[in-house]
Every structure is written in C-alpha cells, then in structure tokens.
Amino acid sequence: MTQYNTVLAPVLSAFWDQPNSWTLATYLENGGYEGLKKALTQKPEDIVTTIKDSGLRGRGGAGFPTGMKWGFLPPDDGGPRYLVVNADESEPGTCKDIPLMMAAPQFLIEGVVITSYAIGCNHAFIYLRGEVVHVYRRLLRAVEEAYAAGYLGKNIQGSGFDLDVTVHAGAGAYICGEETALLDSLEGRRGQPRLKPPFPAVAGLYSRPTVVNNVESVASVPQIVARGAEWFASMGTERSKGNGLFSLSGHVKRPGQYEAPLGITLRELIDMAGGMREGHELKFWTPGGSSTPIFTAEHLDVPLDYESVGAAGSMLGTRALQIFDETTSVVRAVTRWTEFYAHESCGKCTPCREGTYWLKQVLRRLEQGKGVEGDIETLLDTCDNILGRAFCALGDGATSCITSAIKYFREEFEAGMHTPASELFPPVRSALFEYTPKQRVALAGAGAH
Amino acid sequence: MTANIDSSDTSARHSGYDAETYERLVQDAQQIIARYPVARSALLPMLHLVQSEDAYVSRNGIEFCAEQLGLTTAEVSAVATFYTQYKRKPNGEYTIGVCTNTLCAVMGGDEIFDELSEHLGIGHDETTEDGKITLERIECNAGCDFAPVVMANWEFMDNQTPESATQLVDDLRAGKDVTPSRGPHKICGFKAVSRVLAGFNDGRADEGPGAGAASIEGTKLAREHGWTADSAKLAPSGDDQSEVAPRTGEPGSSAERPAGKDEAK
Numbered sequence: 053m054t055q056y057n058t059v060l061a062p063v064l065s066a067f068w069d070q071p072n073s074w075t076l077a078t079y080l081e082n083g084g085y086e087g088l089k090k091a092l093t094q095k096p097e098d099i100v101t102t103i104k105d106s107g108l109r110g111r112g113g114a115g116f117p118t119g120m121k122w123g124f125l126p127p128d129d130g131g132p133r134y135l136v137v138n139a140d141e142s143e144p145g146t147c148k149d150i151p152l153m154m155a156a157p158q159f160l161i162e163g164v165v166i167t168s169y170a171i172g173c174n175h176a177f178i179y180l181r182g183e184v185v186h187v188y189r190r191l192l193r194a195v196e197e198a199y200a201a202g203y204l205g206k207n208i209q210g211s212g213f214d215l216d217v218t219v220h221a222g223a224g225a226y227i228c229g230e231e232t233a234l235l236d237s238l239e240g241r242r243g244q245p246r247l248k249p250p251f252p253a254v255a256g257l258y259s260r261p262t263v264v265n266n267v268e269s270v271a272s273v274p275q276i277v278a279r280g281a282e283w284f285a286s287m288g289t290e291r292s293k294g295n296g297l298f299s300l301s302g303h304v305k306r307p308g309q310y311e312a313p314l315g316i317t318l319r320e321l322i323d324m325a326g327g328m329r330e331g332h333e334l335k336f337w338t339p340g341g342s343s344t345p346i347f348t349a350e351h352l353d354v355p356l357d358y359e360s361v362g363a364a365g366s367m368l369g370t371r372a373l374q375i376f377d378e379t380t381s382v383v384r385a386v387t388r389w390t391e392f393y394a395h396e397s398c399g400k401c402t403p404c405r406e407g408t409y410w411l412k413q414v415l416r417r418l419e420q421g422k423g424v425e426g427d428i429e430t431l432l433d434t435c436d437n438i439l440g441r442a443f444c445a446l447g448d449g450a451t452s453c454i455t456s457a458i459k460y461f462r463e464e465f466e467a468g469m470h471t472p473a474s475e476l477f478p479p480v481r482s483a484l485f486e487y488t489p490k491q492r493v494a495l496a497g498a499g500a501h
Numbered sequence: 502m503t504a505n506i507d508s509s510d511t512s513a514r515h516s517g518y519d520a521e522t523y524e525r526l527v528q529d530a531q532q533i534i535a536r537y538p539v540a541r542s543a544l545l546p547m548l549h550l551v552q553s554e555d556a557y558v559s560r561n562g563i564e565f566c567a568e569q570l571g572l573t574t575a576e577v578s579a580v581a582t583f584y585t586q587y588k589r590k591p592n593g594e595y596t597i598g599v600c601t602n603t604l605c606a607v608m609g610g611d612e613i614f615d616e617l618s619e620h621l622g623i624g625h626d627e628t629t630e631d632g633k634i635t636l637e638r639i640e641c642n643a644g645c646d647f648a649p650v651v652m653a654n655w656e657f658m659d660n661q662t663p664e665s666a667t668q669l670v671d672d673l674r675a676g677k678d679v680t681p682s683r684g685p686h687k688i689c690g691f692k693a694v695s696r697v698l699a700g701f702n703d704g705r706a707d708e709g710p711g712a713g714a715a716s717i718e719g720t721k722l723a724r725e726h727g728w729t730a731d732s733a734k735l736a737p738s739g740d741d742q743s744e745v746a747p748r749t750g751e752p753g754s755s756a757e758r759p760a761g762k763d764e765a766k
Contacts, residue, residue: 060723061730069720073711132538141643144602150643151716154683175538182549182586183598183642185655185694186684186709193706218536221698223545223584226640240544240570242583258539275730287730295730298719301604301645308646308718324722342603374604374645388603392640398583483609484649485662492615 056323058316061287061295063275064268065311068155074190076197079158085203087274091166092211099170103273105281107293112138112229112266113340113369115292115358118273122171124253125261133261135168135176136238136252137270139191140222140229142181144342144392145372148297149267151309153180153187157194161217163270165203166277168215171263175216179234182221191219226396230444231264233398244400245444268297288314292357292368302337302375303329303482315360318373319352329484332377336460340369342389343449345456346382366456381477382461383468386453387415393450404447407438411454418468421475428458428465516568517561518554526554530569533700540570544580546699548587553696557588586698593628594690595673598639598652599666605641608648609662614638616663621670633674635691646715647682654694656684659713683713 067073067082076084091099104119125133137160141149153160160178168176180188195217198204206214220238227233228243235257237243256262272294276284285293292314298321301307305326312321318337328334334349339356345366347354354364361368376385394408411434414427435451442448458465467476480489515523529550534543544566551562558581567574581587599614600606614636621629621636628635644650647659651666658669659682672679678687685705689697697703712720723729 056726059726059728060719061728062720062723063730065717065720066723066730067720068712069717069724070711072707075707142641144641145604145645146641147643147645151712155712155716181643182545182584182698183639183652183655184657185697186657186681186706188697189685189702189706192700192702196702219700220536220542221546221549221700222586223548223698224586225584237545238542239539240541240580242580283731299646301648302608306715306718307648308715310719310722312719325718372645376607380607385603385607388601388606392602395640479607479611482607483612484660485609487609487612487663490615492619 056320058313058320060310060312060324062311063295064152064156064159064271065297065309068151073155074157074194076158076194076201079156079162083278084158084274085162087276087278088162088165088203089209091169091277092209092213096170096172099166099277102277102281103170106276106284107281107288107291108269108272108276108284109292109294109358110266111268111272111296111370113143113343113367115368118265118269121253121265122167122263124251125171125263126254128172131260132175132258133171133173134257134263135164135171135173135270136231136235136257136262136264137164137176137178137267138229138231138234138264139178139180139267140234141267142226142229143370143372144389145299145301145338145374146341146370147299147301147372148309148370150184150187152267152271152297154184154190157190158198159271159274160191160267161194161198161203163273164217165198165208165215166273167263167265167270169213173263174214175218177238177257178217178219179228179238180219180221181228182223188219188221195219225398226392227398227444227446230446233444234264235262242398244398247443289355289357289359291359296371298356298371298373300325300373300375303332303334303377303380304375305329314357314368315355317353317355318347318375321356321373322352322375328375328377332379335376335378335380336382336385336457337376338369338372338374338453339366341372342374342392343367343445343452344369345452346460348460366452377482379477379481381419381473381482382457382464383415383419383473384477384479386457387412387419387473389453390415390450393446397446397450401443401447403438404442404444404450407434407442407447408450410434411450415454418465419473421468421470421472423465423468423470425469427469428462431465432458516565517559518565522554523565526550526565527569529699529701530565534569536700541572544570544572544577545584548577548581548584549695550699552588552592553692553699556591556692556695591628591632592691593635594633595654595670595688596635596637596652596691597666597670597673598637598642598655600640600642600644600648600650600652601638602641604645605649610649613649613651613661613663613666617666617670620667629674631674634670646718647713653679653681653688654691655698656681656688657713658682659715681709684709 232246233243651658685708
C-alpha cells in the first residue's frame with residue numbers, strides 16, 4: 053500500500069456515502085447539532101473568538117479570516133443585521149459546495165444557526181445558484197426539517213434565540229458570486245458589484261450590517277465549535293489552518309472530492325486519485341479555479357496553502373484542481389476560459405467589459421492558427437489594462453490564465469500565428485471517450501453564446 | 502413597497518392572464534413576497550414563477566411582477582434580461598445544457614455538443630420543432646469531477662458521451678421517463694422545475710442518491726485507511742472535551758449507544 057505523508061481529514065465529507073446522508077436523522081447520528089447545543093450555552097462574542105482562534109479563513113476563494121469578518125460588524129444599533137451564505141458556486145473547476153449541499157446540507161444549516169447567533173442575526177439567507185435544482189430541493193427540505201426539530205424558528209432549543217432562514221435561487225450569473233453583486237441580486241436587481249467601501253459589514257443587504265460567507269466556511273463552523281478551535285488549528289499549516297475540500301477534475305484516474313488538511317500537495321492528491329490517466333503525464337493545472345494563474349508539473353510539490361501557492365505565483369482560491377495532460381492545447385483551454393469571462397462580464401466597468409471582448413477576439417484567431425504578429429503583446433497589454441483597473445475581481449481573474457499560460461507556454465501562442473490548436477493538439481486525444489472526428493457543418497447560431 | 506392587491510378591484514387588471522390563473526399567481530406571489538423583509542427581493546423567484554406558467558418571461562409575466570412589486574415594467578425587464586435562466590422566447594419542455602467550459606469541453610463536451618446539435622438539427626439556444634428540446638451551451642455547473650457534464654432541466658447527467666447524450670434526448674422526445682445521475686427519480690418538465698426554483702418544493706428532495714461516485718472518492722479512501730480529522734495531533738486543551746460529539750463508530754457514538762437514546766430515529 054502506498055505510504056502517504058499527508059492523510060485525508062474528512063469532516064464535512066465523512067458520511068456522504070451513507071444511505072440518506074442528507075437527512076436530519078443521519079446528521080444527528082453523526083454528531084450533528086452538538087456544536088449548536090454548545091454554542092447556545094456561550095456568549096455570542098465567545099463564538100467569534102473561537103472562530104478567530106481556529107484560524108478558519110474564507111473557503112470561497114479569497115481566504116479572508118472568517119472570525120475577523122464577523123468582528124467587523126458595527127455594534128448593535130437595534131436594527132436588523134444579516135447573514136447571507138454565498139452558495140453561488142460557479143467558478144470554473146469549483147465543485148465542492150454543490151456536492152456538500154446535496155449530500156449533507158445540515159452542516160450548512162447548523163453553521164447558519166451558530167453564525168447567526170454569533171453575529172446577532174435573526175434572518176439569514178442562502179443564495180444558491182439556480183442551475184442546480186436538486187440541491188435547491190435538498191436545502192429547502194433541510195430547512196423544513198430544521199424548523200420541525202426546533203433548530204430554526206422561535207426560541208431555538210429553548211435559548212430565546214430566534215432565526216428564520218430563506219433559501220433563495222438565483223437565475224444564472226457567475227458575477228453573483230461576487231459578494232456585493234450577490235447582495236444586489238438578492239435585493240431583486242441586476243447582479244452588479246457595488247463600490248466598496250462601504251463594505252457589507254457596514255452596509256450590506258438592505259443597507260444593513262451583513263456578513264457574506266461561503267458555504268464551506270459556514271459549514272465548517274459547527275465542528276469547530278463542537279471540537280474546539282485547537283482541534284481545527286492542529287490541522288493545516290502555520291497560517292493556513294484547518295482542512296478543506298480539494299476538488300480534482302480532468303485527466304486523473306479518480307476525479308473527486310478529497311477533504312484534506314491545507315498544505316497537502318498536488319503530487320499527493322494525484323497519488324490518492326490513482327494517478328494521471330494511463331499513459332499520460334501532467335501538463336498544466338489550476339490550483340483554485342480558472343481565475344487563479346495556472347501551474348505546471350514543476351509545481352507538483354507546492355504545499356496547497358494560501359502562502360505557498362501565493363509565493364509560487366498563483367492563488368489557493370477554491371482548491372479547484374483542474375488537471376490537464378500533455379494532449380491538451382493551452383491555447384484552446386485559455387480561449388474557452390476567456391470566452392467565459394467575456395460572457396459573464398456584467399458590463400458595469402469598461403476595462404472588464406471591453407477588455408474581455410477583445411481578449412476573446414485575439415485568442416479565437418490564435419486558436420484557429422490565424423494569429424497575427426504582435427498578438428501576444430496585445431494580449432499582455434490588454435491584461436495589463438484590466439488587472440487592477442476593473443471594478444471587481446472578475447476582470448482580474450480573467451487575466452490570470454492568459455498571463456500565466458503565456459509565461460509557461462509562450463511557444464504554443466506563437467504557433468497560433470500559423471497552425472490551428474486542433475492540429476497541434478487534436479481534441480480527440482484529450483476526450484475521455486473514443487470517437488471518430490467528423491467534418492461538421494456549423495449550424496446557424498451554434499457558435500454563438 | 503408591496504402593492505396591495507384589493508381583490509375586489511382585480512377585474513380591471515389581470516396582467517393579461519385569465520381571472521383564475523391570475524388569482525393563483527397572486528396567491529403564489531404573496532407567499533414568495535412573505536419570505537423577504539423587502540418585497541423587491543421576491544423578483545427573481547417571481548420570474549421563475551412566471552416561467553412555470555408561460556415557459557418564458559412573457560409580456561404578461563413582466564406586467565404581473567411589476568404590478569405585484571410596485572415596479573415599472575422597464576425595471577422588471579432590466580432584471581429579467583440580465584440572467585441566463587430567464588428565457589425571452591418559449592422554452593422547450595427540456596433544456597439540455599452541455600457544459601462547454603474548458604474542463605468539460607476538453608474532456609469531450611465540445612464533441613457532445615456538436616453531436617447533439619447535428620442530431621437535433623438545432624444550434625445553441627434553439628428549440629426542436631416538436632417543442633421538446635432546447636439546446637444550450639452552458640458554463641461550469643460545479644460538477645467538474647463528473648466531466649463531461651450535461652444538465653437536463655438543471656439535473657445532473659454525469660460522465661456523458663455523445664451516445665449517452667443522444668439517447669437522453671431521444672428518450673425525452675419519446676416521452677420516456679429519464680432518471681438523472683444525481684437528482685430525483687425522473688427529470689421533470691421545464692415548467693415544473695421553474696416552480697421549484699420559485700421556492701415551491703415538489704416533494705422530491707428525498708429521491709435519488711446523496712452523492713455520486715466521484716463525490717465520495719476521498720470519503721472511501723479515508724475509510725479504507727482509517728484516516729480521520731483527528732489523525733493530526735491534538736494540542737492539549739482546557740476545553741470541556743466531554744461535550745464534544747463522539748464520531749461515528751467510536752465509543753459513545755450512536756453506533757455504540759442503545760438505539761432508544763437516539764431521538765432522531
């Protein structure tokens with residue numbers, strides 16, 4: 053049996069394979085709501101301290117310390133304050149919150165109750181992307197079950213604390229994962245980001261103090277409260293404490309969710325996933341979704357924690373490890389991601405709206421082998437004009453894959469001046485099924501998106 | 502903000518709906534509005550509700566939302582046109598969305614889309630003449646470990662091939678029930694799913710699996726090796742450890758306790 057230096061640390065994913073894993077009954081059998089019972093015996097500020105001490109950092113990508121975020125709320129002025137859970141998981145490659153909410157939604161519900169208690173919120177919202185209807189059913193049901201069992205509603209567990217939860221379905225817009233765009237969307241508007249400051253902690257939902265946290269962050273709270281900050285902090289690295297879901301996808305034998313301490317390496321994870329698909333080798337990968345600069349085989353041993361990934365030139369992001377082998381065209385991959393950003397740009401600011409449009413045009417001709425002299429410089433120059441100048445992080449994220457791909461695979465972009473990517477890297481070799489490539493007549497509208 | 506609907510005065514305006522439909526929609530809308538402290542927050546679910554009636558965001562639906570929420574039709578249209586799930590023309594009974602974002606595209610999603618497009622004779626955002634299938638290229642749907650992914654009315658069809666996707670659309674067009682990979686017993690119609698998205702659960706939450714095979718790869722591996730989140734050394738703590746919930750299978754967990762003590766069973 054293989055020896056592993058780092059081992060998995062399943063908490064949120066510990067019982068996803070049990071029958072009816074999503075029900076309250078299964079959750080209670082696995083220690084569910086022990087965290088809440090303990091929390092309700094404590095002062096709210098002590099729970100904030102526990103989360104600060106645990107070192108939990110936002111699991112939605114940015115990695116901001118969760119307890120500190122809660123601590124930013126101004127003193128109680130008697131008016132409402134809100135918790136809004138960001139369940140709009142849409143970052144390409146990111147696929148952790150959706151299976152968590154489908155398999156064990158009560159982690160999130162219990163986390164919502166404890167977090168709301170800690171920050172003095174009596175009405176919390178879960179903003180779920182609309183394109184996952186069965187997850188919405190499971191969340192609605194989980195809330196129903198929690199109300200029926202007295203974990204939500206009036207006087208929760210006899211504590212005098214009241215909480216209502218509304219589960220809200222979005223309608224398809226990546227930008228709504230940006231926390232202020234999410235708030236605008238939840239207020240029934242177009243999902244466009246707001247100018248910060250004021251930050252949501254001061255003026256968030258309905259201009260009231262609001263905490264916006266990612267699903268996995270909130271779902272991690274119950275076990276931290278139940279088992280103690282020291283338990284959580286004993287996992288991970290000095291500044292990236294705890295565990296998290298690592299999502300492996302692409303050209304590995306067993307793609308999936310691997311819940312591990314922060315600081316595990318891709319080499320270890322690929323090993324756990326059975327290795328690369330037979331006869332192939334790693335070419336490039338994203339450490340945390342498409343908005344994080346790509347890595348190559350030389351980064352296999354970078355500890356996957358916030359600091360180490362940052363020092364190596366990327367970001368831990370959402371631990372969305374999209375893995376591509378040597379059959380894959382970097383130009384094709386980057387062009388498609390860029391088409392995504394152009395499609396999802398909300399249009400509010402010029403650098404992102406216009407910049408992603410032009411990046412798409414240049415990349416498309418490079419992919420077709422019709423690039424012209426100076427295209428690489430145009431791409432880098434355009435990225436330079438977006439990065440740091442866009443209204444929100446979407447624009448910055450759009451440049452990451454382009455600049456990093458040119459850094460590591462410049463020759464493939466140069467080849468785009470004369471040879472189509474599909475000749476250099478026939479798509480049939482990258483696909484996970486066998487097929488005979490056909491000459492197809494493109495239908496009207498087939499390319500539009 | 503909520504415009505109060507005086508039931509005695511509804512004959513004047515039904516937003517183009519017949520009186521019976523209108524009354525039913527008003528009842529639903531009032532339930533939706535009641536979920537929020539500010540009425541306008543109900544707009545997104547109400548647009549899903551409109552789609553559950555008309556299979557798209559119709560002119561009537563826009564007027565209805567505006568009237569219920571005290572907005573102008575321009576304000577409602579501005580929101581409706583921002584989000585890709587809101588349709589501007591009648592949708593087919595099933596939206597077949599092929600993920601062609603990078604990961605799925607490279608794993609075969611591009612070929613699946615091309616095959617379906619050719620098989621159905623339609624392109625992106627077009628509907629078959631029988632009104633059954635609307636084909637779409639979709640962005641990442643958070644199922645990357647099951648690539649290539651196809652969403653059928655927003656239910657997961659995992660690990661697809663051109664053959665399986667073609668079979669899917671043929672079965673749906675033939676009126677056969679199809680079970681998604683991770684979802685309820687059958688893929689429901691566009692209008693029914695839109696009603697769920699408006700926040701009206703259809704009682705199917707307990708159907709289907711908790712997780713797909715890829716979702717539990719790590720869970721299985723950890724169990725095989727006996728790895729737990731306590732494999733890491735615990736720092737000594739002054740905390741009252743006795744209140745900490747025991748883990749499954751350990752002394753004191755539900756597996757060890759007499760069944761009668763477990764209130765949830």
